[in-house]
Amino acid sequence: MSVFSTPRGIVTRSLEGSPGVRSRKRRGAIVSWIYVAATASAVLALAVLLWTIWDRGASSLDLSFITSKSSSRAERAGIGTALLGTLWIITLTALIAIPLGVGAAVYLEEYAPRNWWTRILQTNISNLAGVPSVVYGLLGLGVFANILALGRTIITGALTMSLLVLPIIVIAGQESIRAVPLSLRQGAYALGATKWQVTRYHVLPVAMPGILTGTILALSRAIGETAPLLVAGASGYLTFNPDSIMDGYTVLPVQIFYWTSRPQDEFRELAAAGIIVLMIILLMMNSVAIVFRHRFGKRARW
Amino acid sequence: MVQRGFIEQASAPAVSPLTAAGLPPRQLDLSGGGRRRGGERLISGILLACGSVSILTTVGIVAILVGEAVAFFLDVSPAEFFFGTRWTALFRNPSWGVLPLVLGTLMVTAVAMAVALPVGLMAAIYLSEYARETTRSILKPVLEILAGVPTIVYGYFALTFITPNVLKPIFPNTNVFNALSAGIAVGIMILPMVASLSEDAMRAVPSSLREAAYALGGTKAEVASQVVVPAALSGIVASFILAISRAVGETMIIVIAAGNKPQWGLSFLDEIQAMTSYIVQVFTGEVVRGTTAYQSLFAVGLTLFVMTLLLNIISQALVSRFREVYQ
Numbered sequence: 001m002s003v004f005s006t007p008r009g010i011v012t013r014s015l016e017g018s019p020g021v022r023s024r025k026r027r028g029a030i031v032s033w034i035y036v037a038a039t040a041s042a043v044l045a046l047a048v049l050l051w052t053i054w055d056r057g058a059s060s061l062d063l064s065f066i067t068s069k070s071s072s073r074a075e076r077a078g079i080g081t082a083l084l085g086t087l088w089i090i091t092l093t094a095l096i097a098i099p100l101g102v103g104a105a106v107y108l109e110e111y112a113p114r115n116w117w118t119r120i121l122q123t124n125i126s127n128l129a130g131v132p133s134v135v136y137g138l139l140g141l142g143v144f145a146n147i148l149a150l151g152r153t154i155i156t157g158a159l160t161m162s163l164l165v166l167p168i169i170v171i172a173g174q175e176s177i178r179a180v181p182l183s184l185r186q187g188a189y190a191l192g193a194t195k196w197q198v199t200r201y202h203v204l205p206v207a208m209p210g211i212l213t214g215t216i217l218a219l220s221r222a223i224g225e226t227a228p229l230l231v232a233g234a235s236g237y238l239t240f241n242p243d244s245i246m247d248g249y250t251v252l253p254v255q256i257f258y259w260t261s262r263p264q265d266e267f268r269e270l271a272a273a274g275i276i277v278l279m280i281i282l283l284m285m286n287s288v289a290i291v292f293r294h295r296f297g298k299r300a301r302w
Numbered sequence: 303m304v305q306r307g308f309i310e311q312a313s314a315p316a317v318s319p320l321t322a323a324g325l326p327p328r329q330l331d332l333s334g335g336g337r338r339r340g341g342e343r344l345i346s347g348i349l350l351a352c353g354s355v356s357i358l359t360t361v362g363i364v365a366i367l368v369g370e371a372v373a374f375f376l377d378v379s380p381a382e383f384f385f386g387t388r389w390t391a392l393f394r395n396p397s398w399g400v401l402p403l404v405l406g407t408l409m410v411t412a413v414a415m416a417v418a419l420p421v422g423l424m425a426a427i428y429l430s431e432y433a434r435e436t437t438r439s440i441l442k443p444v445l446e447i448l449a450g451v452p453t454i455v456y457g458y459f460a461l462t463f464i465t466p467n468v469l470k471p472i473f474p475n476t477n478v479f480n481a482l483s484a485g486i487a488v489g490i491m492i493l494p495m496v497a498s499l500s501e502d503a504m505r506a507v508p509s510s511l512r513e514a515a516y517a518l519g520g521t522k523a524e525v526a527s528q529v530v531v532p533a534a535l536s537g538i539v540a541s542f543i544l545a546i547s548r549a550v551g552e553t554m555i556i557v558i559a560a561g562n563k564p565q566w567g568l569s570f571l572d573e574i575q576a577m578t579s580y581i582v583q584v585f586t587g588e589v590v591r592g593t594t595a596y597q598s599l600f601a602v603g604l605t606l607f608v609m610t611l612l613l614n615i616i617s618q619a620l621v622s623r624f625r626e627v628y629q
Contacts, residue, residue: 035427039441042497045448052462056462100352103349127615195346260457278455
């Protein structure tokens with residue numbers, strides 16, 4: 001014991017006191033502050049961004065701004081038509097993309113055989129998630145608007161958006177289905193359930209909170225997307241409200257884009273007010289997603 | 303026998319345990335008989351169809367891009383498109399050299415990387431190696447919010463804050479639209495992605511590596527920068543490449559803040575045009591289907607698609623290598 005403790009004590013003391021160790025420790029402290037500063041600058045960027053938007057837009061924000069239609073006169077213009085368009089697009093996108101996405105996720109996790117076709121499907125989905133959104137706009141324009149002759153309508157926009165969010169929903173769905181313990185499936189099979197019964201009554205209910213969280217996040221991305229709808233045919237200036245899926249439309253981000261691209265200050269302020277509304281919608285959707293994750297994440301225990 | 307079936311299922315979840323166990327389904331199927339099996343087959347067909355929609359999407363993208371691009375190249379020689387340095391698509395006598403648009407994209411991407419890579423990596427080191435659990439649980443959601451801000455908002459921020467309030471005071475000859483401000487905003491946008499993916503890679507480094515480095519007398523900063531970062535390097539590089547791919551495909555920030563004037567030169571304080579912003583610019587005017595201008599969109603789109611696809615494939619290859627090492 002003493003044989004070991006004595007040299008160890010000596011070594012430690014001599015190292016602690018040596019100028020080399022002290023300067024290395026000092027350097028370490030400086031470096032750690034640089035890391036903190038880098039992280040803080042990201043938070044600061046967010047704070048400045050939010051403050052700038054609030055500062056410019058808050059004064060134009062009132063009830064008539066939210067309900068009014070678009071107008072060439074800034075003091076009368078509002079986001080009513082754009083909000084309605086966003087509601088149309090998101091509802092249809094959800095109706096199209098959620099069943100397809102969850103179906104694809106179930107197929108890949110529960111049904112797909114391990115062969116070259118499944119591998120292609122899987123690789124393809126992760127590559128689609130990385131395709132720039134403006135390219136989806138070109139797809140929507142070329143296929144839905146022109147070849148299928150749907151024109152610059154709500155249904156074109158919704159189909160384009162559905163394809164854009166599909167890979168996100170599939171990947172989120174796969175992750176939550178994969179997290180369902182195997183024992184649950186085995187228990188159901190042991191009682192004689194068929195594959196679909198196992199999936200429908202045991203796997204999906206357990207995976208549902210995760211699937212919903214991923215879906216909400218995917219839809220909130222769709223709400224903020226501008227480029228694909230701009231390319232696939234949303235208009236920036238619309239003075240009538242759409243009332244069928246074959247009508248022209250505009251959405252909130254596209255409306256914000258048109259206001260931002262006008263040089264007058266009044267329209268820039270309107271754009272900022274529109275951004276505040278957009279961010280509040282996104283914040284609400286994200287809070288719902290977080291609540292889902294917490295509420296249901298804790299209940300399920302095995 | 304049945305148990306072996308379940309074990310097989312653990313490694314290959316696709317195999318039905320009943321068939322894997324070698325039992326003919328008919329013996330077990332007590333209730334529905336043929337009707338039930340028919341339903342099962344129908345459902346599995348529907349699910350396969352859902353999965354195949356993604357393939358159709360890819361086929362659709364490639365077909366529409368290649369189809370229109372081929373029509374474009376019947377009018378314009380590929381040599382002019384890929385090597386020309388003048389892009390005046392909407393003029394009466396148009397020139398179709400795509401290089402100014404590619405250069406515009408690369409300029410914005412370069413600025414974005416100069417912002418996002420160092421800051422993102424340092425933030426990742428802080429979050430993974432230094433931050434306490436409570437600090438992390440606050441900072442991660444903040445980064446998530448930053449990642450969830452729509453790009454149109456960053457565009458607005460670049461045009462109405464970064465250019466007039468940050469760049470103008472430093473460089474008085476800054477144009478209202480410029481590559482630098484768009485690049486900074488794109489950098490802020492991709493920063494959370496770099497930070498969180500790099501952090502994931504660093505947290506996957508086994509703690510035994512850190513402990514060994516501490517045992518040899520390394521300080522915390524030395525362990526982080528000389529042991530953890532090199533060990534997580536392939537994951538970090540993958541996050542960088544994914545970030546580059548996002549910046550190359552970014553549209554709205556560049557449309558709003560960098561303007562619409564193709565440039566063949568490296569002036570970061572001037573108006574430029576990127577590939578994505580050309581596509582949007584054409585649409586804010588009217589474009590007639592079948593014209594060369596319409597087809598040029600798809601030629602530019604195809605160039606963009608191939609560039610981002612290559613970057614994504616490289617990134618995936620790096621990530622799968624990094625998974626092999628630590629699992």
